Amino acid sequence: MLELSDITAGYAGNAPVIRDISLSITPGEAVGLLGPSGCGKSTLARVAALLHHPDAGTLVVDGTPVRRWRHRAPREQRTAFGVVFQQARLSADPRLALTDLIAEPLRATGLREGIADRVAELAATVGLTTDLLSRRPHEVSDGQLQRACLARALVLRPRWLVCDEMTAMLDASTTAALVRVVEEYRAATGAGLLAVGHDRVLLDRWCDRTVEWATLTRP
């Protein structure tokens, strides 16, 4: 269970951008989050994925309250999340070949063995051909890079996926392919999903339920 309760969060030196927001996702559930631009969906998604420290409120992940965020979060909690952002180019180290990009979380956790096999397996899963794996981000298309970012998000077999407008920059066929990869992964592992987006039709089709931002604030 992912339980965000009364979350207030913002950015240094400014007033909070979200206030008293609550959202719960049951194990294995897929929840779509819709709301107007700038309302704070990404901020909430980042709090949920332990990437942004809230000013107030609580987050409980699978029964364990989160006390630290970002690099201070315990590895077990941090690695429970796989995150894919809208702008793959901003979230990909431009110096890394796609193979190393996908392997990054494995190396960060100190793993040394089985990396090549795991990367090959995931590359096939997301539809990246072998010749693309030695290229760096500027040598591949947005869709190919986003496929690599999705592979990176799955590489540690997370229990939760946070897809923040993952497909906003992509064409219809790449969107369908990436959503299918996420759904196959969820079917195989029982992982839960928070999918932030603007496309109600896509979210309704993809997720078990779609929530409107306005309903997350206490009356």
Ligand SMILES: Nc1ncnc2c1ncn2[C@@H]1O[C@H](COP(=O)(O)OP(=O)(O)OP(=O)(O)O)[C@@H](O)[C@H]1O
């Ligand atoms: N790093 C930052 N520093 C300061 N303010 C920020 C930062 N990131 C976001 N904001 C502000 O916080 C508010 C919420 O932004 P956020 O990206 O969470 O909204 P969003 O609902 O995801 O928007 P969109 O749908 O346009 O992506 C906005 O007013 C934005 O300008």
